Amino acid sequence: EVLLQQSGAELVRPGSSVKISCKASGYTFTDYYMHWVKQRPEQGLVWIGRINPANGNTVYAEKFKSKATLTADKSSNTAYMQLSSLTSEDTATYFCTRPGRFAYWGQGTLVTVSS
């Protein structure tokens, strides 16, 4: 069974950074890109970017190029996303997803930016 298990909710201060994780199981981690998606409260889904776990190559949506950094650890089958210089606009639930005809999503990680 394919599972994407994300790390828990985070409460962080404005201006700080946060790193959230997505541990994959049930498939060969390096065979599929991992994507990340943002969803602000009561808003729609926005694509952040993707990483190829096999070689670390990344592609970002333009608006996230200076906000998000995607990495992957093949030894632990875990993808990471670091968000920097956090503001209230970054308060959202973040999902990792392996999209396609058999799509899988993590349960989401709520990041709350507040002083």
Place this chain on the structure above:
Amino acid sequence: EIVLTQSPNTMAASPGEKVTITCRASSSVSYMYWYQQMSDASPKLWIYDTSKLASGVPDRFSGSGSGTSYSLTINTMEAEDAATYYCQQCCSTLTFGSGTKLEIK
């Protein structure tokens, strides 16, 4: 960059009513995917390759379209279908429609 425009933004349907949600792409795409999202839950793949139902999706749902115009149809609305539906262009990069919130009357 492809932009997906969904309509309507919100709608309410009575049990048994036929429902159609549309998604227009700013340029031609080969396939369309659809997701269902319940409150405080992850999106679930609902329709892939434009018209194929994901596992467990009731057959009152259908998908159709080509080029720049796609749709999701519920033949007879049921209470459990109340959710937000998103169209998605996949998979090198992802683009989502703005979502359609479907409520039961």
